[in-house]
Amino acid sequence: MSDVTSCTTDSGIGYIRMNRHTALNALSVSQVQLITKAMKQLVEDSGVRVIVISSTVLNAFSVGADLKERLELDSRAMMEARGSSVAMTCALLDVEVPTIAAVHGLALGGGLELALTCDLLIADRTASFGLPETGIGIIPGGGGTQLLPRKIGSGRAKELIMTGRRIDADEAYRYGVVDVLAPGGVSAAGHADAVAITIAAKSATAQRNAKAALRGSQYLTLADGLALEDQLWRVSAVTPDYREGLAAFSQRRPVAWPQP
Structure with a gap:
């Protein structure tokens, strides 16, 4: 081994x-x-x-x-x-x-x-x-x-x-x-x-963006951190993952994340 x-x-x-x-x-x-x-x-x-x-x-x-x-x-x-x-x-x-x-x-x-x-x-x-x-x-x-x-x-x-x-x-x-x-x-x-x-089981895209925002919280001022969070939220909001997440929620079915 x-x-x-x-x-x-x-x-x-x-x-x-x-x-x-x-x-x-x-x-x-x-x-x-x-x-x-x-x-x-x-x-x-x-x-x-x-x-x-x-x-x-x-x-x-x-x-x-x-x-x-x-x-x-x-x-x-x-x-x-x-x-x-x-x-x-x-x-x-x-x-x-x-x-x-x-x-x-x-x-x-x-x-x-x-x-x-x-x-x-x-x-x-x-x-x-x-x-x-x-x-x-x-x-x-x-x-x-x-x-x-x-x-x-x-x-x-x-x-x-x-x-x-x-x-x-x-x-x-x-x-x-x-x-x-x-x-x-x-x-x-x-x-x-x-x-x-x-x-x-969660969105891979959202997890990456959440991690980037969380990391920013350790090194940035609050104002800069909030700006980073806003930027990453906007990026996440136009992804296929978010569209699928919303659809699965509204249809009350298991989520099927798009392939990365």
């Missing part, structure tokens, strides 16, 4: 599954490049409506950077590896369709940052989270210093990054790191599947 596999279901759900069992999905250069490649392949598939990133490793989503590999890299190789990491983060953040991280077990360092690039972070109660980088003389470099404060606020992000403290799923949910906590006895992957099915 490859360290990373990807596939698309008939219902329009794309999956990226990390399978590096021998290293708890530590993010080696190869692993990072495989994730980037898998994501780009799914994005190019016009039938993909939502993407789920998960792990098949029993006790971990990902423990972050492969530190054993890093020990063997000279400065030049370290900077080349850094380029691959930045490329992965950018590729994940640039995805237009909704993305979900299904997290169980350890999500540390770059593993947590990988999950933070997704629109929704769904976890079960086996999950634990932390950004321990300052304890080994480095800072979070997969978006952690930028994505975490935007998600949970500056104060809490500072506390987690500066202390490197590990938190369990319940505390992560209270902090807002976790968006959806799977019900007791339900795995993160299982609950993420259910959420993905719900998302995939």
Whole structure:
């Protein structure tokens, strides 16, 4: 089995599954490049409506950077590896369709940052989270210093990054790191599947436009954000999807979205 596999279901759900069992999905250069490649392949598939990133490793989503590999890299190789990491983060953040991280077990360092690039972070109660980088003389470099404060606020992000403290799923949910906590006895992957099915059943065009508007809310002033929302509403209002949605509603029948 490859360290990373990807596939698309008939219902329009794309999956990226990390399978590096021998290293708890530590993010080696190869692993990072495989994730980037898998994501780009799914994005190019016009039938993909939502993407789920998960792990098949029993006790971990990902423990972050492969530190054993890093020990063997000279400065030049370290900077080349850094380029691959930045490329992965950018590729994940640039995805237009909704993305979900299904997290169980350890999500540390770059593993947590990988999950933070997704629109929704769904976890079960086996999950634990932390950004321990300052304890080994480095800072979070997969978006952690930028994505975490935007998600949970500056104060809490500072506390987690500066202390490197590990938190369990319940505390992560209270902090807002976790968006959806799977019900007791339900795995993160299982609950993420259910959420993905719900998302995939909606208009793909509307989901893309909603995601673009939501992203704007994080970086724009209110006035600019409202202008973006208006622009994207106007774009959505003249699509075949909206016409079909209105027709299905008025005729009280299941919606049949046009092919993208």
